[in-house]
Amino acid sequence: GNISGVRLHLVFQATDQGLPTLRTFLCYSALNLLLVLLAACMVLFVGPAAAGSGIPDVKAFLNGVDVRGVLLARTLIAKTIGCVCAVAAGLAVGKEGPFVHIGSCIASLLGQGGTKHYQYKGKWLQTVKNDVDQRELVTCGATAGVAAAFRSPVGGVLFALEEATSWWSNQLLWRSFFTTAVVSVVVRTTMKMCGGKQCGYFGEVGGFIIFEMREGQVDYQLYELLPMTMLGLIGGLLGASFNSLSARLGTWRREVLSNHEKSSRVYEAVAVAFITSLVTYILPLLSGCKECPTDSVMMCPRDSQDVHFGNYVAFNCHAPKQYNPLATLFFNTQDNAIRALFGSNTDHEFDVTSLTTFFLFFYALAILTYGISVPAGLFVPGILCGASYGRLVGYAMTEFHGGKDIDEGTYALLGAASFLGGCMRITVSLCVILLELTNNLNLLPLMMLVLLVAKAVGDATGVKAIYDMQIDLKNLPVIPDNPDQAMHNINAVDAAATPVVSFQRVEQVQRIVDILTGCSHSGYPVMATDHTGEPSFMGFILKSHLLQVLASRQAFQTSSKPRDNNIQMVASSLQLNQAWKAVSTRGLSVADVNLETADMDLYLDLAPYVNPSPYVVQEDMSLNKAYQLFRQLGLRHLAVVPKAREVSGIITRKDLLPEGFQQRFPGVDVVSPSSLNERGHTLSDRLMQTNNMDKIKIGRSV
Numbered sequence: 001g002n003i004s005g006v007r008l009h010l011v012f013q014a015t016d017q018g019l020p021t022l023r024t025f026l027c028y029s030a031l032n033l034l035l036v037l038l039a040a041c042m043v044l045f046v047g048p049a050a051a052g053s054g055i056p057d058v059k060a061f062l063n064g065v066d067v068r069g070v071l072l073a074r075t076l077i078a079k080t081i082g083c084v085c086a087v088a089a090g091l092a093v094g095k096e097g098p099f100v101h102i103g104s105c106i107a108s109l110l111g112q113g114g115t116k117h118y119q120y121k122g123k124w125l126q127t128v129k130n131d132v133d134q135r136e137l138v139t140c141g142a143t144a145g146v147a148a149a150f151r152s153p154v155g156g157v158l159f160a161l162e163e164a165t166s167w168w169s170n171q172l173l174w175r176s177f178f179t180t181a182v183v184s185v186v187v188r189t190t191m192k193m194c195g196g197k198q199c200g201y202f203g204e205v206g207g208f209i210i211f212e213m214r215e216g217q218v219d220y221q222l223y224e225l226l227p228m229t230m231l232g233l234i235g236g237l238l239g240a241s242f243n244s245l246s247a248r249l250g251t252w253r254r255e256v257l258s259n260h261e262k263s264s265r266v267y268e269a270v271a272v273a274f275i276t277s278l279v280t281y282i283l284p285l286l287s288g289c290k291e292c293p294t295d296s297v298m299m300c301p302r303d304s305q306d307v308h309f310g311n312y313v314a315f316n317c318h319a320p321k322q323y324n325p326l327a328t329l330f331f332n333t334q335d336n337a338i339r340a341l342f343g344s345n346t347d348h349e350f351d352v353t354s355l356t357t358f359f360l361f362f363y364a365l366a367i368l369t370y371g372i373s374v375p376a377g378l379f380v381p382g383i384l385c386g387a388s389y390g391r392l393v394g395y396a397m398t399e400f401h402g403g404k405d406i407d408e409g410t411y412a413l414l415g416a417a418s419f420l421g422g423c424m425r426i427t428v429s430l431c432v433i434l435l436e437l438t439n440n441l442n443l444l445p446l447m448m449l450v451l452l453v454a455k456a457v458g459d460a461t462g463v464k465a466i467y468d469m470q471i472d473l474k475n476l477p478v479i480p481d482n483p484d485q486a487m488h489n490i491n492a493v494d495a496a497a498t499p500v501v502s503f504q505r506v507e508q509v510q511r512i513v514d515i516l517t518g519c520s521h522s523g524y525p526v527m528a529t530d531h532t533g534e535p536s537f538m539g540f541i542l543k544s545h546l547l548q549v550l551a552s553r554q555a556f557q558t559s560s561k562p563r564d565n566n567i568q569m570v571a572s573s574l575q576l577n578q579a580w581k582a583v584s585t586r587g588l589s590v591a592d593v594n595l596e597t598a599d600m601d602l603y604l605d606l607a608p609y610v611n612p613s614p615y616v617v618q619e620d621m622s623l624n625k626a627y628q629l630f631r632q633l634g635l636r637h638l639a640v641v642p643k644a645r646e647v648s649g650i651i652t653r654k655d656l657l658p659e660g661f662q663q664r665f666p667g668v669d670v671v672s673p674s675s676l677n678e679r680g681h682t683l684s685d686r687l688m689q690t691n692n693m694d695k696i697k698i699g700r701s702v
Helices: 002-016 021-045 055-062 073-088 096-112 124-128 131-150 153-164 170-193 222-255 262-286 325-330 334-342 352-369 379-401 408-424 428-438 441-460 466-473 485-489 509-518 543-552 567-572 597-601 623-633 658-664 673-678 683-689 691-697
Strands: 506-508 523-529 535-542 603-605 616-618 639-641
Touching: 002 021, 002 073, 021 073, 021 262, 055 096, 055 131, 055 153, 055 466, 073 096, 096 124, 096 131, 096 379, 124 131, 131 153, 131 170, 131 428, 153 170, 153 428, 222 352, 222 379, 222 408, 222 441, 222 466, 262 325, 262 352, 325 334, 325 352, 334 379, 334 408, 352 379, 379 408, 408 428, 408 441, 408 466, 428 441, 485 623, 506 509, 509 543, 509 597, 509 603, 523 543, 535 543, 535 639, 616 623
Parallel strands: 616 639
Antiparallel strands: 506 603, 523 535
């Protein structure tokens, strides 16, 4: 806010002093280009994963895909600095999406105790070094980002539930809600400290409710339902077209610009910044001024020297009581431009020409900007695009009905909801976020109607939601919410990868190294021989655990037979958190394991490191059911076994109720997640004592 405010203040000051137009424009564009250049360099040379909004990457991580570099400290630094510079430069981007990514990075770093080189290794921190707890922390971080950006604590929780995470629980619900509550208290306290001009331009306008609509339309007439439904239809079509055009431009960037040096992406970002500067300066310059309304309760025109927010910006106006409608939208911070469009009791502040011009050019700029190598959110550009054509509809309604009980700001808000709904295809969380943004519950029924229509129309076009399209562009293996209909007619064995790469219980080190070198799987089945001499499925062993065992070189043996006497003692010396791979890092690889030539002829008993109770399915199970297991439990591999020859027993709901369970097994202690964290942390203890818990924790990342 401060950087953007200073930038605009310098432009108005130069204009008031009568400097030549060309010189003023060059100074204006130079400031924008320098800010964008810094943002692009931070992304490309410090944290490449900081480009874009970051929501698709966080969504992929919470779906079970550990994308390299997404949640690292350098990504956090590049995202923060790049977001500040990109927004301050006046690009058609928002800060809300990057805030979700920033909150997720902070949560991940806190859960790991810091960075790789600067890390706190407290004993209590080891209890959360597992995939499930890390994902819950990242989810809480994402909700904190939404709550901080929109000051929408409830909307932040619902956004994570509806859009971000693939797995949810009541425990995660209250943890997320507690996180957003703390964020709200901190934001409110900070705003009180920054009241007036104590923090520069920040804090001069707006309260905890960013776009509060205290006045305006409190009710609606039946004849308004038709134009409001039309807003949903328009938003669905425009949102789908935005997604389609952005995807095509993103495909071109991936196929053409990715083949060039990084400097080409810097040149692209600077070129987009120059085009944006040209449009935002020339259009208000060419636009005519309007007479100030006589009944306005706000200052008209705004004093550009002392007041740096509000409506009625006088730019290139020669009469004393005139303002420039396009300058009010372009020569303003994005938040203040939204406040101007949402403004109540300001009928006809923006004429049809100004609104149409602003929508067409800003819509094109948003498509062009979304995808360049800077942190770029979509919420604010979506709100501005939707509010502009929504206010156009409101303008037409006031003309047709004489302005009776109709407020243009209400239609602007509904237009913003329609565009976001058609673009993102989210309903519940978006409805709550917009209502918390404006503090206007009177619009709840209308908001629901517009969002549902926009989502239905957007889905009917066959174009995916914007975040899903970005996931496809990045080739991230995210499992969608719903399986393909053809999966009902396919068995699990038909989709299973063959031939199966497996280990025997006792394997030679040389074979283990060869398999790990030539195969990229994250886990391997381990086979053993039962008492009848028949081979049996012993369980799964993770690649990360296996690499840690090889690196320790403590469990090697000269015999090819199982050694049950001292193998448990050796396994207990290996810590589970040492085998855990830090989030967004490469982790331990085969090349990092320094084995001597003599070690290759030794053997390794894998029994203590195997998860003996993984999820398995029969070969004739429907692939649709296997899909649901992957989606709901966050698995990354699933063993397909032949049909069982007999049934050992049947478990019903009654057998799982706490009362009946304690009566049948009075001597068995109930193991809770908290007690697991307080008990053994060794690799063998965790696998042997807590199989039912770790079969979920082991299978949570790719």
